[in-house]
Amino acid sequence: MVEDLTGRDDSLDSTLIQRWKEGDERAATALVERHASALARYIGSLGERDSAEEVVQDTFVRAFSSLETFRGDSSLRTWLFTIARRLVVDRRRALRRRRDVGSLEDVDAATEYTALDGLIASEAKRKVWGAVGKLSPTQREVFLLRVNDGLSYKEIAEVAGTTEGAARVHYHNALRTVKENLNE
Amino acid sequence: MSDCLNVEIRELLPEYLSGTLSARRRQEVRDHVTACDDCARELALLQLVREAYAEATPAVNVGAIVAALPRRASRPATRSWRHSHAFQIAAAVSFIALGGMSLAVARSFFNGNPVSAPIDTVIAANTTAVSGDMPAISFAGGVSDLGDEDLEALLSALESIEALPVTEPAEVPLSGTGRQGS
Numbered sequence: 001m002v003e004d005l006t007g008r009d010d011s012l013d014s015t016l017i018q019r020w021k022e023g024d025e026r027a028a029t030a031l032v033e034r035h036a037s038a039l040a041r042y043i044g045s046l047g048e049r050d051s052a053e054e055v056v057q058d059t060f061v062r063a064f065s066s067l068e069t070f071r072g073d074s075s076l077r078t079w080l081f082t083i084a085r086r087l088v089v090d091r092r093r094a095l096r097r098r099r100d101v102g103s104l105e106d107v108d109a110a111t112e113y114t115a116l117d118g119l120i121a122s123e124a125k126r127k128v129w130g131a132v133g134k135l136s137p138t139q140r141e142v143f144l145l146r147v148n149d150g151l152s153y154k155e156i157a158e159v160a161g162t163t164e165g166a167a168r169v170h171y172h173n174a175l176r177t178v179k180e181n182l183n184e
Numbered sequence: 185m186s187d188c189l190n191v192e193i194r195e196l197l198p199e200y201l202s203g204t205l206s207a208r209r210r211q212e213v214r215d216h217v218t219a220c221d222d223c224a225r226e227l228a229l230l231q232l233v234r235e236a237y238a239e240a241t242p243a244v245n246v247g248a249i250v251a252a253l254p255r256r257a258s259r260p261a262t263r264s265w266r267h268s269h270a271f272q273i274a275a276a277v278s279f280i281a282l283g284g285m286s287l288a289v290a291r292s293f294f295n296g297n298p299v300s301a302p303i304d305t306v307i308a309a310n311t312t313a314v315s316g317d318m319p320a321i322s323f324a325g326g327v328s329d330l331g332d333e334d335l336e337a338l339l340s341a342l343e344s345i346e347a348l349p350v351t352e353p354a355e356v357p358l359s360g361t362g363r364q365g366s
Contacts, residue, residue, distance in 0.1 A: 029250050041241040052242035057249045064253045125236035150202025
């Protein structure tokens, strides 16, 4: 079987889900392979790098627990992102109750991005990484969902709990800010 | 870095990089970017963002994730009762029977000859089954054709039919239901 396991082919997701429902456990592996990295990248961009793997796992456990009832109104990836985001928000809320941890809106992006830019090999990429890191959390989330994952504004609105119009405005403001940051 | 005024093409750049555009749209973007420096620079910037984040993606262990997934119970493909053949046949038979009865009633009604046979049959059967000494009631016309006495007899016969559902539950005796040993 030759398949592009990481692309955004919604019909392939539907086929794999159907195969899993019919008892093919290998379809579950294929689904995880297709979406795990994108989920980890998204969760990392929300400021949860250290717990990304755990959140990815929880996301898949939640998703597979209710995959029987997944109607496919949205794409599987959008649905997974929505679950992951909710899990991150819940974790933040639980941690905030125990100690002083910010919400998704309060992540200190500058600190986090400065600490992580050593992961990026080239100077150009490090600069871009830093420029994106200076965006507000909402702008960064919308911008990266669009650039990294090619989500439409409608899908971004669904994941981030905003409107299509607001997502479009956030994206263009973010792009303009990144360009300005790079020209500084 | 200035922005190209072709907003439509600029909006497609992220999808172009994600490979989600149709072949025709993809070619449109490629042709435009070849001729437009602003869009070429913007596309290069977006590509850099993708590469930077791809390099910094947190590692995940696919095997561990799959192992943690809820096992799907291997059960034979069961069909819900709504889809079973027996249910479908029963539903079809019921539908045909109801349709036939409705047609018969309608035909009798429009012919000015209300259905009498079923009422006769039911009343006669029940009265004989309930009490042997009660006179059987039979009428051929509609209920409006009955006299006062006949109507009273009909009502009392109906009340005496035990098969009719009781409207209230039987009273539950309270004695002996209290907690023992408390």
